[in-house]
Amino acid sequence: MQVTRDFSHYVRAAGEGIKHIDLAVEGVHCAGCMAKIERGLSAIPDVTLARVNLTDRRVALEWKAGTLDPARFIDRLEELGYKAYPYETESAEEAEVAESRFLLRCLGVAAFATMNVMMLSIPVWSGNVSDMLPEQRDFFHWLSALIALPAAAYAGQPFFRSAWRALSNKTTNMDVPISIGVCLALGMSVVETIHHAEHAYFDAAIMLLTFLLVGRFLDQNMRRRTRAVAGNLAALKAETAAKFIGADEISQVPVAAIHPGDIVLLRPGERCAVDGTVIEGRSEIDQSLITGETLYVTAEQGTPVYAGSMNISGTLRVRVSAASEATLLAEITRLLDHALAARSRYMRLADRASRLYAPVVHATALITILGWVVAGASWHDAIVTGVAVLIITCPCALGLAIPTVQTVAAGAMFKSGVLLNAGDAIERLAEADHIIFDKTGTLTLPHLEVTNAADIPADVFELAGRLALSSHHPVAAAVAQAAGAKSPIVGAVEEAGQGVRATVDGVELRLGRPSFCGAEALVGLTDDLDPEASIVAFSKGSEKFILSVRQGLRPDAQAVITALKARNIGIEILSGDREPAVIAAAHALGIPEWRAGVTPADKIARIEELKRRGTKVLMVGDGMNDAPSLAAAHVSMSPISAAHLSQATADLVFLGRPLAPVVAAIDASRKALHLMRQNLWLAIGYNVLAVPVAISGIVTPLIAAAAMSGSSILVMLNSLRARNTSREIG
């Protein structure tokens, strides 16, 4: 059926008579793809710009406004071998890009100031021990102030703002000691300069900002990149719907352009993209992604359908009640909000460290000042020493300790097929000691597979596959795919709800319900162990065959379970599906603990129960019914095939058919947490060595600067070790 596609929702004007669209493209990996796509798209007349972004895997296209239809670009990319879909930047992503640029700008300014202030400081340091005139030193100090003060005022904004926000909420965070340290150092330096002193601390203050900005930028950039790729994957799931634009005219439009009250057509074999009510037609729908139930549900006039359910047999007209992102049962949303609120109390490692760190540092500085005054030093000298303590204990290594490891570990995880949704997910995943698996779509593959293909002669199976190509039914699609069929049989006729038939060389072929093929007698023989399987019959003349089609386990599920057991992680299955189906999977994998037929509220209750016992739960699930429990668990993972909402809720998303990324992610995160802790101890250890020197009052700015950069560099080098994470299971 030829349907018009309407992508006008995504097109925006980019100047005089120029239109712009962003496409998310799948499968772009190298320079070759980049050149091929750019060349291929530029060859279309009227295209003025085709530029591939290899980092985000997107193409920006501009063309002269006119008759050119954006759908043409998608077709062209399809010809070139790439799947593409219009992409709309979410506001959260735009805000992150802006934030990332701002941090980079601050970093540029801070680095510039650091270099120039150091250039002025080194002559002062060497001049102090030789023949520098006091006037020259003052001149250099004033010049340093002139560079450092405005630079710090600009580049320090991310810290000052955050510290102010924390203070006005009557809490503290890492940025409070940073801001106090920087402001005190700068203020003290100005006072010292006015009094023609030998030392000023402009260099230390501005260098501190530079190092901290590096950490802040890395942290931010990791999250931004993950969000960009995750956004692409969401777009590539190509959530469109056939909307009625006239009485009998439909147009394929993106879900974002559908509003409540619209009427959409749901054909057999299509996944529903909206929530709504059936107003016409009768069919069976597969709601496994929503409820975990593998049996089909009958849909007729008045039946509510939810986004994510698959239409099986008949064509339905659906009146939309909710579209785009808001597609869900009110209860799930409510549970979700509740669970998310509960989890936001989790304290990140960096925050915990800084909460301990700040009072200790400030107290040390204060005691130093008081101690020196008591020992008979002047107030001025005591305060100078106190500031030196503050600078040397600067939290810059502490600020780098977590984000550098996070960035490196996120890169390693990305390579083994895991995307991070939350910045602190690594820490939480590393702590997990109990896994709850959902069954449908998580332990099992989301698609159907033929399990007894080996029992059937290859030529017969191939014929069945070719016949199956003429049907929209997902079971038929599974048969066609398993048989590797390419060419459909000419003249095949589909009988709705029954099957497909065709005549080849005078022999009648039938594929469908056992009754349709006259093969009821065979069903009793096979239908014993496999309660989840759908039975399809194939008849060739008088020869009858039975095909058993079911959701297969993920290829390496067994190995993954063994690997998890070896890591002393508790495993259980919580599924909304029927008991026999869950038992089958649990037995096959050797998981003794399972529960079947659980509701979303039950799942949360179970997680809460485990939490009370002090267990840190990792929830792995894909259905919409899992979304609240994903949010309630200590940490959560979803496969990329999961429902939109679950994916958005999960802390990590894994790609591909195997389950192995789950183990890889756990290993990588445990190693990363180990390195984070090591980094924190390194940073603290360095300070412990340097603080006595600072307290003793003999610290020169050179020692302060060396100690500070030394600890930061050590921490960064240590973080690089997070790169080598083994990907093997076992």
Add this chain to the structure above:
Amino acid sequence: MEILVILVPLALMLGGAGLVAFLWSLKSGQYDDLDGAAWRAIADDEPPQETPASR
């Protein structure tokens, strides 16, 4: 020591020029696709932007 009057402002100006160049390159989006930029450098030629390829 009078040379400082020339050299110090000169050094600052050079550094400032670097900073301005950085801010400009940031603003013009040159850091948006670092992976792509790395490959573009070794590609044979820029693909034609205005007209179809003559080949």
